[in-house]
């Protein structure tokens with residue numbers, strides 16, 4: 001029996017308009033390289049940092065939603081090291097006195113404790129051109145990212161499996177997005193994760209060395225990298241292989257971790273208090289004000305959905321698991337005026353399409369008013385639920401209105417009794433053996449006849465009327 005011990009260090013970019021210590025824009029995705037820079041964020045000697053109040057507000061907000069203690073006294077420190085993406089040769093961070101201590105997030109009823117959360121600045125971004133194997137030809141530096149405020153969130157080693165680590169990251173991101181603290185976009189680097197893992201053999205208390213996996217940039221990879229490392233460490237323990245405390249990276253193409261550096265290479269950062277920034281003192285009024293700006297969070301929203309829309313808890317929890325999804329649902333209900341109808345469609349068909357196409361809610365082609373159209377088409381018996389399921393992927397992919405698709409493809413339900421009766425009479429004539437069996441008590445064959453009608457009408461027959469006519473004709477005599 002082995003026990004897995006995992007702790008996470010997460011860096012998240014705060015959603016401020018300007019950088020942590022200067023007034024440059026943080027919009028590094030819609031800018032050309034080195035567009036949003038100034039002497040402060042490019043580390044010119046003699047420049048002075050000025051703290052962005054917005055970053056402090058967001059850090060406090062994060063502290064509050066993660067149940068943390070907001071420290072009224074915190075302070076900035078210099079973390080000294082050399083790397084080309086760090087022009088000052090030191091990073092401003094909060095080493096000794098973080099802005100938030102303690103806190104927790106609940107995952108399936110279990111508390112995962114947060115040890116601390118602190119403010120720091122992001123570094124510049126490096127690009128390497130040329131192949132990685134021979135000597136690199138050129139490297140480029142983009143300082144647009146340099147100085148963007150980061151919140152580092154450090155958990156206690158309370159996580160016990162790779163899937164729990166993934167769930168933690170997903171919940172954290174969801175809460176950060178709900179409270180508009182960060183976009184939480186892992187692919188764009190707005191949320192980055194380092195994971196520590198070690199293994200204990202519960203039978204003899206033998207412990208593996210601790211391994212840190214650096215810079216994991218997707219939820220899937222958090223789980224995959226930890227699964228790989230968990231297995232590797234257990235194998236090493238079983239084979240009694242001498243291990244070293246090391247830092248490893250995740251190679252997502254080869255699906256394995258690789259060594260980056262050992263603990264012996266670790267540098268002493270010579271932290272000392274940042275002389276150019278005064279200690280950060282927060283008042284109760286300030287913290288109370290931030291508390292008052294926190295809007296509806298997922299649990300509250302789920303409760304409201306259950307009451308306002310009369311939804312089961314299961315539906316409400318899935319729909320509120322993502323803020324954009326919850327907003328989309330509410331817009332659709334405004335048009336369809338039937339919450340359960342919308343909820344069913346979203347939870348089965350829409351979520352399936354989103355997953356299959358790897359899409360984001362923000363970029364959907366399907367419009368909320370289409371849910372109103374679909375409801376109308378169903379209520380007026382123009383289409384069956386089978387046709388609805390059939391056309392949903394096309395509505396999703398093309399963004400064409402359901403009414404147009406139904407008209408274009410001639411999918412309107414056959415509702416006309418005499419027309420249906422004609423079709424059914426033909427089917428009965430064509431299958432005398434089955435009719436005989438039915439009459440001799442094999443009532444299950446009704447399904448066979450319904451199937452035949454649907455085949456002949458390409459699924460367009462009104463199911464209820466089909467049933468009625470079939471029963472009437474089969475039970476005759």
Ligand SMILES: [Zn+2]
Pocket residue numbers: 019022023024036037038039040041042147
């Ligand atoms: Zn700047």
